[in-house]
Amino acid sequence: MLRSMYAGISGMKGMQQKLDVIGNNIANVNTSGYKKGRVTFQDMMSQTVSAAQEPAGNLGGKNPSQVGLGSQLGSIDNIHTQGNRQTTNRPLDLAIEGDGMFAVTEGTETFYTRSGNFYLDQSGAIVNNNGQYLADTDGNNITIPSDAKSFSVQSNGTVSYINDAGNPDEAGTVGLAQFANPAGLEKVGSNMFRMTNNANNGAPDLEAPGTGGRGTMVSGALEMSNVDLGGEFTEMITAQRGFQANTRIITTSDEILQELVNLKR
Template sequence: NVATDLALNGSGYFVTQGLDGQILTRAGNFVFNQDGLLVTGTSGLKVQAFRIDANGEVDMSQLSDVQIDFAAQAPPKFTENMDIGGNLPADAPIGEEVTLSNKIYDEQGNVLNVVTRFTKTAENEWSFSIENDEGGFTAASGTMTFNVDGSLDTPDSVGLTWDTDFVTSGSTLTVDFSGMTQYGGSSTATVRDQDGYASGKLSSFTIDPAGKVKLNFTNGQQEEVYQLAISDVDNPNGLEQLGENFYAPTAASGETVTGRAGNELQTTIVAGTLEMSNVDLAEEFTSMIIAQRGYQASARVITTSDEILQETVQLKR
Protein backbone atom coordinates (compact mmCIF):
# COMPACT_ATOMS: atom_id res chain seq x y z
CA ASN A 1 0.00 0.00 0.00
CA VAL A 2 1.10 3.56 -0.76
CA ALA A 3 0.68 5.83 2.27
CA THR A 4 -0.34 8.79 0.09
CA ASP A 5 -3.10 6.86 -1.69
CA LEU A 6 -6.28 8.14 -0.05
CA ALA A 7 -9.98 7.43 -0.45
CA LEU A 8 -13.01 9.18 1.02
CA ASN A 9 -15.56 7.07 2.85
CA GLY A 10 -18.59 9.32 2.53
CA SER A 11 -19.49 12.47 0.65
CA GLY A 12 -17.05 15.28 -0.01
CA TYR A 13 -13.92 16.08 -1.97
CA PHE A 14 -10.24 16.61 -1.34
CA VAL A 15 -9.23 20.26 -1.77
CA THR A 16 -6.38 21.27 -4.09
CA GLN A 17 -5.10 24.68 -5.11
CA GLY A 18 -5.40 25.65 -8.77
CA LEU A 19 -4.31 28.81 -10.56
CA ASP A 20 -7.78 30.35 -10.28
CA GLY A 21 -8.84 29.00 -6.90
CA GLN A 22 -9.77 25.77 -5.23
CA ILE A 23 -10.25 22.62 -7.28
CA LEU A 24 -12.04 19.61 -5.83
CA THR A 25 -11.35 15.94 -6.47
CA ARG A 26 -12.15 12.50 -5.10
CA ALA A 27 -9.10 11.00 -6.81
CA GLY A 28 -6.66 10.52 -3.93
CA ASN A 29 -3.63 9.27 -5.85
CA PHE A 30 -1.32 11.83 -4.22
CA VAL A 31 2.49 11.93 -4.09
CA PHE A 32 5.19 14.03 -2.45
CA ASN A 33 7.19 15.96 -5.05
CA GLN A 34 10.89 16.85 -4.87
CA ASP A 35 10.10 19.87 -2.68
CA GLY A 36 8.28 17.74 -0.11
CA LEU A 37 4.86 19.05 -1.19
CA LEU A 38 1.86 16.71 -1.28
CA VAL A 39 0.42 17.03 -4.79
CA THR A 40 -1.99 15.25 -7.11
CA GLY A 41 -0.31 12.49 -9.06
CA THR A 42 -1.58 13.58 -12.47
CA SER A 43 -1.34 17.36 -12.60
CA GLY A 44 0.76 18.30 -9.57
CA LEU A 45 -1.90 20.44 -7.87
CA LYS A 46 -1.05 21.16 -4.22
CA VAL A 47 -3.23 19.36 -1.68
CA GLN A 48 -4.65 21.71 0.96
CA ALA A 49 -4.83 21.20 4.73
CA PHE A 50 -5.07 22.94 8.09
CA ARG A 51 -1.87 23.34 10.12
CA ILE A 52 -1.54 21.72 13.56
CA ASP A 53 0.59 23.61 16.09
CA ALA A 54 2.99 22.21 18.69
CA ASN A 55 0.15 21.97 21.22
CA GLY A 56 -1.95 19.83 18.89
CA GLU A 57 -4.39 22.64 18.08
CA VAL A 58 -5.73 22.81 14.51
CA ASP A 59 -5.55 26.28 12.92
CA MET A 60 -8.85 26.57 11.05
CA SER A 61 -8.27 30.18 10.00
CA GLN A 62 -6.63 29.37 6.67
CA LEU A 63 -5.63 26.55 4.36
CA SER A 64 -2.02 25.60 3.77
CA ASP A 65 0.05 23.45 1.44
CA VAL A 66 1.15 20.12 2.94
CA GLN A 67 4.95 20.17 3.01
CA ILE A 68 7.24 17.76 4.86
CA ASP A 69 10.98 18.08 5.40
CA PHE A 70 12.09 14.47 5.08
CA ALA A 71 15.46 15.38 6.65
CA ALA A 72 13.72 16.65 9.79
CA GLN A 73 14.83 15.61 13.26
CA ALA A 74 12.84 15.51 16.47
CA PRO A 75 14.67 17.32 19.31
CA PRO A 76 15.78 15.39 22.40
CA LYS A 77 14.19 15.75 25.82
CA PHE A 78 16.10 15.55 29.08
CA THR A 79 14.81 13.24 31.79
CA GLU A 80 12.60 15.03 34.30
CA ASN A 81 10.94 12.02 35.90
CA MET A 82 12.09 8.51 36.75
CA ASP A 83 9.82 5.84 38.25
CA ILE A 84 11.28 3.12 40.47
CA GLY A 85 8.89 0.46 41.70
CA GLY A 86 8.67 -3.16 42.74
CA ASN A 87 9.44 -5.15 45.86
CA LEU A 88 12.38 -5.20 48.27
CA PRO A 89 12.47 -8.53 50.16
CA ALA A 90 11.26 -8.19 53.76
CA ASP A 91 13.19 -11.30 54.82
CA ALA A 92 16.52 -10.03 53.45
CA PRO A 93 19.38 -10.01 55.99
CA ILE A 94 20.84 -6.74 57.23
CA GLY A 95 23.43 -5.51 54.74
CA GLU A 96 21.83 -7.09 51.65
CA GLU A 97 22.11 -4.84 48.62
CA VAL A 98 19.84 -4.46 45.57
CA THR A 99 21.39 -2.58 42.64
CA LEU A 100 19.53 -1.11 39.66
CA SER A 101 21.01 0.42 36.52
CA ASN A 102 19.29 2.46 33.84
CA LYS A 103 19.82 5.18 31.26
CA ILE A 104 18.61 8.77 31.32
CA TYR A 105 19.16 11.68 28.91
CA ASP A 106 20.57 15.17 29.27
CA GLU A 107 19.35 18.24 27.36
CA GLN A 108 21.39 17.40 24.25
CA GLY A 109 20.09 13.84 24.20
CA ASN A 110 23.31 12.30 25.52
CA VAL A 111 22.93 9.09 27.51
CA LEU A 112 23.89 9.01 31.19
CA ASN A 113 24.08 5.77 33.17
CA VAL A 114 22.39 5.92 36.57
CA VAL A 115 23.02 3.46 39.39
CA THR A 116 20.49 3.14 42.22
CA ARG A 117 21.44 1.07 45.28
CA PHE A 118 19.22 -0.11 48.11
CA THR A 119 20.90 -1.53 51.23
CA LYS A 120 18.95 -3.03 54.13
CA THR A 121 20.00 -1.30 57.35
CA ALA A 122 17.32 -2.43 59.83
CA GLU A 123 13.92 -4.08 59.99
CA ASN A 124 11.57 -2.23 57.59
CA GLU A 125 14.39 0.16 56.69
CA TRP A 126 16.63 0.48 53.63
CA SER A 127 19.17 3.13 52.72
CA PHE A 128 19.26 4.27 49.10
CA SER A 129 21.66 6.17 46.86
CA ILE A 130 21.25 7.44 43.30
CA GLU A 131 24.41 8.45 41.47
CA ASN A 132 26.18 8.67 38.14
CA ASP A 133 29.95 8.30 37.85
CA GLU A 134 29.96 10.74 34.91
CA GLY A 135 28.27 13.50 36.89
CA GLY A 136 25.23 15.13 35.37
CA PHE A 137 23.27 15.66 38.57
CA THR A 138 23.81 15.96 42.29
CA ALA A 139 23.83 12.48 43.81
CA ALA A 140 21.06 11.77 46.28
CA SER A 141 20.88 9.43 49.25
CA GLY A 142 18.53 8.80 52.12
CA THR A 143 16.56 6.24 54.09
CA MET A 144 13.46 4.41 52.88
CA THR A 145 11.09 3.05 55.52
CA PHE A 146 8.16 0.67 55.23
CA ASN A 147 5.07 0.07 57.33
CA VAL A 148 4.41 -3.24 59.09
CA ASP A 149 2.05 -4.29 56.27
CA GLY A 150 4.84 -3.84 53.70
CA SER A 151 3.56 -0.61 52.20
CA LEU A 152 5.90 2.34 51.69
CA ASP A 153 6.10 4.86 54.51
CA THR A 154 8.69 7.41 53.36
CA PRO A 155 9.79 8.91 51.04
CA ASP A 156 7.31 8.96 48.13
CA SER A 157 9.90 10.64 45.93
CA VAL A 158 13.23 12.42 45.91
CA GLY A 159 14.45 15.31 43.77
CA LEU A 160 17.87 15.48 42.12
CA THR A 161 19.30 18.72 40.76
CA TRP A 162 20.75 18.61 37.26
CA ASP A 163 24.23 20.11 36.78
CA THR A 164 24.10 23.21 34.57
CA ASP A 165 26.70 21.66 32.23
CA PHE A 166 24.11 19.05 31.28
CA VAL A 167 20.70 20.72 31.64
CA THR A 168 19.44 24.30 31.93
CA SER A 169 19.87 25.80 35.38
CA GLY A 170 17.14 25.05 37.91
CA SER A 171 15.97 21.79 36.33
CA THR A 172 15.32 18.80 38.55
CA LEU A 173 15.08 15.05 38.11
CA THR A 174 12.28 13.64 40.26
CA VAL A 175 12.55 9.98 41.24
CA ASP A 176 9.18 8.45 42.16
CA PHE A 177 9.29 5.71 44.83
CA SER A 178 5.52 5.42 45.37
CA GLY A 179 5.40 2.00 43.72
CA MET A 180 7.84 0.39 46.18
CA THR A 181 6.81 -2.36 48.60
CA GLN A 182 8.50 -4.65 51.13
CA TYR A 183 7.00 -8.13 51.14
CA GLY A 184 8.54 -11.52 51.71
CA GLY A 185 10.15 -13.19 48.73
CA SER A 186 12.62 -12.08 46.11
CA SER A 187 13.39 -8.58 44.88
CA THR A 188 11.40 -7.27 41.93
CA ALA A 189 12.62 -3.67 42.21
CA THR A 190 13.16 -2.08 38.81
CA VAL A 191 13.26 1.24 37.01
CA ARG A 192 9.83 1.17 35.42
CA ASP A 193 10.03 4.31 33.33
CA GLN A 194 11.84 7.55 32.57
CA ASP A 195 10.56 10.32 30.31
CA GLY A 196 13.72 11.43 28.48
CA TYR A 197 14.80 10.51 24.96
CA ALA A 198 17.48 11.22 22.38
CA SER A 199 16.94 13.11 19.13
CA GLY A 200 15.35 11.15 16.31
CA LYS A 201 15.27 11.13 12.53
CA LEU A 202 12.07 11.11 10.51
CA SER A 203 11.40 7.47 9.65
CA SER A 204 7.86 7.46 8.24
CA PHE A 205 4.53 9.24 8.18
CA THR A 206 0.91 8.15 8.47
CA ILE A 207 -2.47 9.68 7.66
CA ASP A 208 -5.29 8.68 9.99
CA PRO A 209 -9.06 8.48 9.25
CA ALA A 210 -9.48 12.12 10.33
CA GLY A 211 -6.86 13.17 7.77
CA LYS A 212 -4.18 14.04 10.32
CA VAL A 213 -0.67 13.79 8.90
CA LYS A 214 1.59 12.30 11.58
CA LEU A 215 5.39 12.17 11.46
CA ASN A 216 7.08 9.19 13.11
CA PHE A 217 10.65 9.52 14.39
CA THR A 218 13.28 6.92 15.26
CA ASN A 219 13.22 7.96 18.95
CA GLY A 220 9.61 6.79 19.24
CA GLN A 221 8.11 10.28 19.11
CA GLN A 222 5.23 11.26 16.85
CA GLU A 223 4.22 14.73 15.70
CA GLU A 224 0.92 15.82 14.13
CA VAL A 225 1.58 18.55 11.56
CA TYR A 226 -1.45 18.85 9.25
CA GLN A 227 -5.09 17.83 8.94
CA LEU A 228 -6.34 17.46 5.39
CA ALA A 229 -9.16 19.75 4.30
CA ILE A 230 -12.37 18.24 2.91
CA SER A 231 -15.03 20.21 1.01
CA ASP A 232 -18.63 19.36 0.20
CA VAL A 233 -21.29 21.13 -1.84
CA ASP A 234 -25.09 21.24 -1.78
CA ASN A 235 -25.46 20.00 -5.35
CA PRO A 236 -22.58 17.87 -6.68
CA ASN A 237 -24.28 17.72 -10.10
CA GLY A 238 -23.76 21.47 -10.38
CA LEU A 239 -19.96 21.24 -10.21
CA GLU A 240 -18.03 22.15 -13.34
CA GLN A 241 -16.15 19.16 -14.72
CA LEU A 242 -12.54 20.05 -15.51
CA GLY A 243 -11.39 16.59 -16.59
CA GLU A 244 -9.12 14.05 -14.87
CA ASN A 245 -11.61 13.80 -11.97
CA PHE A 246 -11.27 17.48 -11.07
CA TYR A 247 -14.21 19.78 -10.38
CA ALA A 248 -14.73 23.48 -9.76
CA PRO A 249 -17.52 24.91 -7.60
CA THR A 250 -20.14 26.97 -9.43
CA ALA A 251 -23.27 28.89 -8.51
CA ALA A 252 -25.25 25.79 -9.48
CA SER A 253 -23.33 23.59 -7.01
CA GLY A 254 -24.49 25.76 -4.11
CA GLU A 255 -22.63 26.54 -0.90
CA THR A 256 -19.19 24.98 -0.45
CA VAL A 257 -18.41 23.85 3.11
CA THR A 258 -14.74 23.21 3.91
CA GLY A 259 -13.74 21.45 7.12
CA ARG A 260 -12.23 18.31 8.60
CA ALA A 261 -13.17 14.67 8.22
CA GLY A 262 -15.09 13.44 11.23
CA ASN A 263 -15.64 16.98 12.51
CA GLU A 264 -17.34 19.57 10.32
CA LEU A 265 -17.90 16.90 7.66
CA GLN A 266 -19.19 13.41 8.42
CA THR A 267 -16.78 11.47 6.25
CA THR A 268 -13.58 9.55 6.92
CA ILE A 269 -10.34 9.05 5.04
CA VAL A 270 -8.98 5.61 4.23
CA ALA A 271 -5.20 5.62 3.74
CA GLY A 272 -3.37 3.17 1.52
CA THR A 273 -6.26 2.69 -0.90
CA LEU A 274 -7.89 4.42 -3.85
CA GLU A 275 -11.56 4.92 -4.56
CA MET A 276 -12.86 2.58 -7.22
CA SER A 277 -15.55 3.55 -9.71
CA ASN A 278 -18.70 4.54 -7.84
CA VAL A 279 -20.99 3.58 -10.75
CA ASP A 280 -23.76 1.04 -10.01
CA LEU A 281 -22.98 -1.65 -12.59
CA ALA A 282 -26.42 -3.28 -12.40
CA GLU A 283 -28.14 0.04 -13.00
CA GLU A 284 -25.80 0.94 -15.85
CA PHE A 285 -26.25 -2.46 -17.53
CA THR A 286 -30.02 -2.07 -17.25
CA SER A 287 -29.83 1.39 -18.82
CA MET A 288 -27.59 0.04 -21.59
CA ILE A 289 -30.03 -2.80 -22.37
CA ILE A 290 -32.95 -0.36 -22.47
CA ALA A 291 -30.99 1.92 -24.80
CA GLN A 292 -30.03 -1.03 -26.98
CA ARG A 293 -33.64 -2.20 -27.21
CA GLY A 294 -34.72 1.31 -28.10
CA TYR A 295 -32.06 1.47 -30.81
CA GLN A 296 -33.14 -1.89 -32.21
CA ALA A 297 -36.79 -0.77 -32.28
CA SER A 298 -35.86 2.47 -34.02
CA ALA A 299 -33.75 0.55 -36.53
CA ARG A 300 -36.70 -1.73 -37.30
CA VAL A 301 -38.95 1.30 -37.89
CA ILE A 302 -36.42 2.74 -40.32
CA THR A 303 -36.04 -0.62 -42.08
CA THR A 304 -39.82 -1.01 -42.38
CA SER A 305 -40.17 2.55 -43.71
CA ASP A 306 -37.46 1.86 -46.26
CA GLU A 307 -39.22 -1.32 -47.43
CA ILE A 308 -42.53 0.54 -47.82
CA LEU A 309 -40.84 3.23 -49.90
CA GLN A 310 -39.25 0.60 -52.11
CA GLU A 311 -42.64 -1.10 -52.63
CA THR A 312 -44.19 2.25 -53.51
CA VAL A 313 -41.48 2.92 -56.09
CA GLN A 314 -41.99 -0.53 -57.60
CA LEU A 315 -45.77 0.03 -57.90
CA LYS A 316 -45.25 3.30 -59.81
CA ARG A 317 -43.05 1.50 -62.29
Protein backbone atom coordinates in the same frame (compact mmCIF):
# COMPACT_ATOMS: atom_id res chain seq x y z
CA MET B 1 -42.63 12.81 -45.06
CA LEU B 2 -43.95 10.61 -42.28
CA ARG B 3 -43.55 11.96 -38.75
CA SER B 4 -42.59 8.49 -37.58
CA MET B 5 -39.39 8.65 -39.65
CA TYR B 6 -38.16 11.74 -37.84
CA ALA B 7 -39.23 10.25 -34.51
CA GLY B 8 -37.09 7.21 -35.29
CA ILE B 9 -34.11 9.44 -36.13
CA SER B 10 -34.42 11.26 -32.81
CA GLY B 11 -34.60 7.92 -30.99
CA MET B 12 -31.45 6.68 -32.74
CA LYS B 13 -29.55 9.82 -31.73
CA GLY B 14 -30.66 9.39 -28.12
CA MET B 15 -29.64 5.74 -27.97
CA GLN B 16 -26.24 6.63 -29.47
CA GLN B 17 -25.70 9.23 -26.74
CA LYS B 18 -26.68 6.67 -24.13
CA LEU B 19 -24.16 4.18 -25.57
CA ASP B 20 -21.48 6.89 -25.47
CA VAL B 21 -22.07 7.43 -21.74
CA ILE B 22 -22.18 3.68 -21.03
CA GLY B 23 -18.94 3.17 -22.96
CA ASN B 24 -17.23 5.88 -20.91
CA ASN B 25 -18.46 4.28 -17.69
CA ILE B 26 -17.09 0.88 -18.66
CA ALA B 27 -13.79 2.42 -19.78
CA ASN B 28 -13.41 3.94 -16.29
CA VAL B 29 -14.44 0.88 -14.29
CA ASN B 30 -10.98 0.78 -12.66
CA THR B 31 -10.47 4.56 -12.38
CA SER B 32 -10.12 5.57 -8.73
CA GLY B 33 -12.69 8.10 -7.58
CA TYR B 34 -14.63 7.98 -10.86
CA LYS B 35 -18.34 8.78 -10.67
CA LYS B 36 -20.51 7.17 -13.32
CA GLY B 37 -22.82 8.99 -15.69
CA ARG B 38 -26.49 8.32 -16.39
CA VAL B 39 -28.64 9.42 -19.33
CA THR B 40 -32.30 10.41 -19.08
CA PHE B 41 -34.64 11.25 -21.95
CA GLN B 42 -37.76 13.32 -22.43
CA ASP B 43 -40.31 13.55 -25.20
CA MET B 44 -40.30 16.38 -27.70
CA MET B 45 -43.27 18.67 -28.25
CA SER B 46 -46.41 17.01 -29.55
CA GLN B 47 -48.47 18.07 -32.54
CA THR B 48 -52.08 18.67 -31.56
CA VAL B 49 -54.61 17.02 -33.85
CA SER B 50 -57.61 18.21 -31.86
CA ALA B 51 -57.69 20.36 -28.75
CA ALA B 52 -59.42 19.53 -25.48
CA GLN B 53 -63.03 20.62 -25.17
CA GLU B 54 -65.10 21.26 -22.09
CA PRO B 55 -68.61 19.81 -21.67
CA ALA B 56 -71.17 21.80 -23.63
CA GLY B 57 -74.86 21.29 -24.21
CA ASN B 58 -75.74 17.61 -24.33
CA LEU B 59 -72.13 16.49 -24.90
CA GLY B 60 -69.40 15.78 -22.39
CA GLY B 61 -65.85 17.04 -22.60
CA LYS B 62 -63.22 15.72 -24.96
CA ASN B 63 -59.56 15.00 -24.29
CA PRO B 64 -56.88 16.42 -26.56
CA SER B 65 -55.50 14.26 -29.39
CA GLN B 66 -51.77 14.69 -29.91
CA VAL B 67 -49.05 12.98 -31.91
CA GLY B 68 -45.56 12.93 -30.40
CA LEU B 69 -42.61 14.00 -32.54
CA GLY B 70 -39.86 11.89 -30.97
CA SER B 71 -37.54 11.98 -28.00
CA GLN B 72 -34.64 14.16 -26.91
CA LEU B 73 -31.85 14.13 -24.36
CA GLY B 74 -33.11 15.13 -20.92
CA SER B 75 -29.92 15.09 -18.87
CA ILE B 76 -26.58 13.39 -18.34
CA ASP B 77 -26.25 13.05 -14.57
CA ASN B 78 -23.15 12.37 -12.51
CA ILE B 79 -24.02 9.80 -9.83
CA HIS B 80 -22.01 10.54 -6.68
CA THR B 81 -22.58 7.31 -4.79
CA GLN B 82 -19.83 5.67 -2.73
CA GLY B 83 -17.38 3.47 -4.62
CA ASN B 84 -15.84 0.29 -3.27
CA ARG B 85 -12.73 0.65 -1.12
CA GLN B 86 -9.50 -1.03 -2.18
CA THR B 87 -6.80 -1.58 0.45
CA THR B 88 -3.28 -0.61 -0.66
CA ASN B 89 -1.44 -0.16 2.69
CA ARG B 90 0.23 2.91 1.23
CA PRO B 91 0.05 5.82 3.72
CA LEU B 92 -0.64 8.51 1.10
CA ASP B 93 -3.48 6.56 -0.51
CA LEU B 94 -6.51 8.21 1.08
CA ALA B 95 -10.16 7.20 0.82
CA ILE B 96 -13.20 9.10 2.06
CA GLU B 97 -15.93 7.11 3.79
CA GLY B 98 -19.00 9.30 3.39
CA ASP B 99 -19.54 12.76 1.92
CA GLY B 100 -16.86 15.23 0.93
CA MET B 101 -14.15 15.75 -1.66
CA PHE B 102 -10.45 16.51 -1.58
CA ALA B 103 -9.46 20.01 -2.67
CA VAL B 104 -6.33 20.38 -4.78
CA THR B 105 -4.86 23.68 -5.90
CA GLU B 106 -3.01 24.82 -8.99
CA GLY B 107 -2.05 28.46 -8.69
CA THR B 108 -5.23 30.37 -7.86
CA GLU B 109 -7.55 27.65 -9.14
CA THR B 110 -9.05 24.91 -6.96
CA PHE B 111 -10.29 21.54 -8.18
CA TYR B 112 -12.12 18.80 -6.31
CA THR B 113 -11.71 15.04 -6.48
CA ARG B 114 -12.52 11.74 -4.78
CA SER B 115 -9.34 10.14 -6.10
CA GLY B 116 -6.97 9.95 -3.16
CA ASN B 117 -3.69 8.71 -4.60
CA PHE B 118 -1.22 11.33 -3.36
CA TYR B 119 2.57 11.60 -3.33
CA LEU B 120 5.39 13.69 -1.86
CA ASP B 121 7.26 16.03 -4.17
CA GLN B 122 10.89 17.13 -3.80
CA SER B 123 10.00 19.76 -1.18
CA GLY B 124 7.89 17.34 0.88
CA ALA B 125 4.54 18.80 -0.23
CA ILE B 126 1.65 16.37 -0.68
CA VAL B 127 0.56 16.43 -4.34
CA ASN B 128 -1.49 14.31 -6.72
CA ASN B 129 -0.19 12.72 -9.91
CA ASN B 130 -0.78 16.01 -11.77
CA GLY B 131 1.43 17.91 -9.34
CA GLN B 132 -1.51 19.78 -7.81
CA TYR B 133 -1.22 20.48 -4.08
CA LEU B 134 -3.50 18.86 -1.51
CA ALA B 135 -5.15 21.64 0.48
CA ASP B 136 -5.52 21.75 4.26
CA THR B 137 -8.47 23.24 6.16
CA ASP B 138 -7.08 26.74 5.50
CA GLY B 139 -6.55 26.11 1.79
CA ASN B 140 -2.76 25.92 2.15
CA ASN B 141 -0.33 23.21 1.05
CA ILE B 142 0.53 20.38 3.43
CA THR B 143 4.28 19.87 3.64
CA ILE B 144 6.18 17.18 5.56
CA PRO B 145 9.75 18.23 6.48
CA SER B 146 12.51 16.38 4.69
CA ASP B 147 14.09 15.34 8.00
CA ALA B 148 10.90 13.60 9.20
CA LYS B 149 11.54 10.01 10.19
CA SER B 150 8.01 8.77 9.52
CA PHE B 151 4.52 10.14 8.92
CA SER B 152 0.89 9.01 9.01
CA VAL B 153 -2.59 10.32 8.20
CA GLN B 154 -5.30 9.95 10.84
CA SER B 155 -9.00 9.35 10.26
CA ASN B 156 -9.68 13.00 11.19
CA GLY B 157 -7.32 14.17 8.45
CA THR B 158 -4.41 15.12 10.68
CA VAL B 159 -1.04 14.56 8.99
CA SER B 160 1.44 13.78 11.77
CA TYR B 161 5.13 12.91 11.63
CA ILE B 162 8.12 12.21 13.83
CA ASN B 163 10.57 15.08 13.62
CA ASP B 164 14.37 14.94 13.66
CA ALA B 165 14.40 15.12 17.47
CA GLY B 166 12.17 12.02 17.68
CA ASN B 167 9.11 13.95 18.85
CA PRO B 168 5.63 13.83 17.26
CA ASP B 169 4.55 16.87 15.24
CA GLU B 170 1.77 17.89 12.85
CA ALA B 171 2.05 19.11 9.27
CA GLY B 172 -1.60 20.11 8.94
CA THR B 173 -5.08 18.71 8.54
CA VAL B 174 -6.51 17.58 5.21
CA GLY B 175 -9.52 19.72 4.29
CA LEU B 176 -12.64 18.23 2.74
CA ALA B 177 -15.13 20.21 0.70
CA GLN B 178 -18.85 19.47 0.85
CA PHE B 179 -21.37 20.58 -1.76
CA ALA B 180 -25.09 21.19 -1.59
CA ASN B 181 -25.42 19.61 -5.03
CA PRO B 182 -22.41 17.42 -5.97
CA ALA B 183 -24.12 16.44 -9.24
CA GLY B 184 -23.79 20.09 -10.29
CA LEU B 185 -19.98 19.87 -10.44
CA GLU B 186 -18.34 19.93 -13.86
CA LYS B 187 -15.97 17.14 -14.89
CA VAL B 188 -12.69 18.50 -16.25
CA GLY B 189 -10.76 15.24 -16.71
CA SER B 190 -7.96 13.64 -14.70
CA ASN B 191 -10.50 12.65 -12.00
CA MET B 192 -11.12 16.35 -11.30
CA PHE B 193 -14.28 18.39 -10.85
CA ARG B 194 -14.71 22.16 -11.09
CA MET B 195 -17.10 24.35 -9.12
CA THR B 196 -20.21 25.62 -10.87
CA ASN B 197 -22.93 28.01 -9.75
CA ASN B 198 -25.35 25.10 -9.41
CA ALA B 199 -23.11 22.98 -7.18
CA ASN B 200 -22.86 25.32 -4.21
CA ASN B 201 -23.61 28.86 -3.08
CA GLY B 202 -20.04 30.10 -3.31
CA ALA B 203 -16.78 28.25 -2.70
CA PRO B 204 -17.27 25.51 -0.08
CA ASP B 205 -15.55 25.65 3.30
CA LEU B 206 -12.74 23.19 3.86
CA GLU B 207 -13.17 21.34 7.13
CA ALA B 208 -11.58 18.32 8.76
CA PRO B 209 -12.98 14.87 7.98
CA GLY B 210 -15.75 13.82 10.35
CA THR B 211 -17.00 17.39 10.92
CA GLY B 212 -19.97 19.20 9.41
CA GLY B 213 -21.43 16.05 7.88
CA ARG B 214 -18.22 15.12 6.10
CA GLY B 215 -17.04 11.53 5.98
CA THR B 216 -14.00 10.10 7.73
CA MET B 217 -10.67 9.41 6.09
CA VAL B 218 -9.03 6.02 5.64
CA SER B 219 -5.29 5.94 5.05
CA GLY B 220 -3.83 3.06 3.05
CA ALA B 221 -6.88 2.64 0.80
CA LEU B 222 -8.39 4.05 -2.37
CA GLU B 223 -12.00 4.59 -3.35
CA MET B 224 -12.56 2.88 -6.68
CA SER B 225 -15.10 3.64 -9.38
CA ASN B 226 -18.80 3.32 -8.53
CA VAL B 227 -19.48 1.69 -11.91
CA ASP B 228 -21.47 -1.56 -11.70
CA LEU B 229 -20.46 -3.64 -14.71
CA GLY B 230 -23.57 -5.82 -14.52
CA GLY B 231 -25.82 -2.80 -14.60
CA GLU B 232 -23.83 -1.14 -17.39
CA PHE B 233 -23.99 -4.23 -19.61
CA THR B 234 -27.73 -4.44 -19.02
CA GLU B 235 -28.13 -0.79 -19.99
CA MET B 236 -25.96 -1.44 -23.04
CA ILE B 237 -28.30 -4.21 -24.18
CA THR B 238 -31.39 -2.04 -23.74
CA ALA B 239 -29.70 0.83 -25.60
CA GLN B 240 -28.71 -1.50 -28.44
CA ARG B 241 -32.23 -2.90 -28.72
CA GLY B 242 -33.65 0.60 -28.54
CA PHE B 243 -31.39 1.67 -31.40
CA GLN B 244 -32.45 -1.36 -33.45
CA ALA B 245 -36.14 -0.67 -32.78
CA ASN B 246 -35.76 2.93 -33.96
CA THR B 247 -34.00 1.80 -37.13
CA ARG B 248 -36.96 -0.52 -37.74
CA ILE B 249 -39.27 2.50 -37.49
CA ILE B 250 -37.30 4.19 -40.28
CA THR B 251 -37.24 1.13 -42.52
CA THR B 252 -40.97 0.52 -42.00
CA SER B 253 -41.74 4.17 -42.76
CA ASP B 254 -39.59 3.89 -45.88
CA GLU B 255 -41.55 0.84 -47.01
CA ILE B 256 -44.81 2.74 -46.58
CA LEU B 257 -43.45 5.63 -48.64
CA GLN B 258 -42.39 3.13 -51.29
CA GLU B 259 -45.93 1.75 -51.40
CA LEU B 260 -47.27 5.28 -51.88
CA VAL B 261 -44.88 5.86 -54.74
CA ASN B 262 -45.94 2.58 -56.35
CA LEU B 263 -49.58 3.70 -56.36
CA LYS B 264 -48.69 5.81 -59.36
CA ARG B 265 -48.06 2.69 -61.48
